Amino acid sequence: QYLYEWRLYELGFTSKKPPVGRRVVVVGGGYSAVDAAERGLKSGAETYLVYRRTIKEAPAGIYEIEKLKREGVEFMELVSPIEIVVEDGRAVAVKLQKMRLGPPDESGRPAPEPIPGAEVTLEADLVIFATGEAPTPPVTPKTAERAGLQLDKSNTIVVNTLMQTKTPKIFAAGDVVQGPSRIGPAIRSGLRAARYMHNWFTTQRVAVAAQR
Known part of the structure; x- marks a missing residue:
């Protein structure tokens, strides 16, 4: 949502500037977390990326996170x-539980386990949770049925090689088709x-004109 709001602002679809923190803490280790951390850094904030496992297990990969570290x-x-931690309705800090890695979980990665009594507090006036990914806006079975779309078991839209959905006039692309990336x-x-939309609709217009 944080990145979505920034994109809308940059494209001029809203005049409301997203919040800019002095110290931003991003929670997560995936691509969305990396993107959010980059955005925090670009806005001039002191930016932290916190992750419950180690850099080796981060979904974004060692290269992306090392790149972030080099950038600051x-x-x-x-x-x-x-x-x-909230004061006067605003975040002022985040309390972090120190973890250790245990046996692998269902993902095959070592499961993070809390270390009893080991906590640390980090000052922050903006905390961004990027621990899960979903298309924005999300596609639900109900909205898909209403639009005449077909979803696969991951709730992404099924398209053909021309990026057409079950309803030929509707094309889909991006995360709603391929999942978070x-x-x-x-x-x-x-x-x-x-490109496929342009070709398809151009062909349709030519066909209609030929029938007249």
Whole structure:
């Protein structure tokens, strides 16, 4: 949501500027967390990326996180938030539980386990949770049925090789088709869909004109 609001602001779809913190803490280790940390850094904030496992297990990969560190983001591993400290209705800090790695969980990665009594408090006036990913806006079975779309078992939209959905006049691209990813693959997918849309609708107009 944080990145979505910034994108709307940058494109001029809203005049409301998203919140800019002095010290931003991003929770997570995936691509959304990396993107949010980059945005925090670009806004001039002192930015922290905190993750409950180590850099080796981070879904975004070692390369992306090392790149963030070189750019100035502070990376803290083996910590998990347990409380956001609020004063006068605003976040002022986040309490982090120190973790250790245990046996692998269902994902195959070592499961993070809390270390009793080991906590640390980090000052923060903006805390961003990027621990799960979903398309914005999300596609639900109800909205898909209403639009005449077909979803797969991951609730992503099924398209053919021309990026067409079950309803030929509706094309889909990006995370709603391929699942959560970084902005690059989403843009490529959107460009492909735009090209196929242009070709398809141009062909339809020619066919209609020929019938008149």
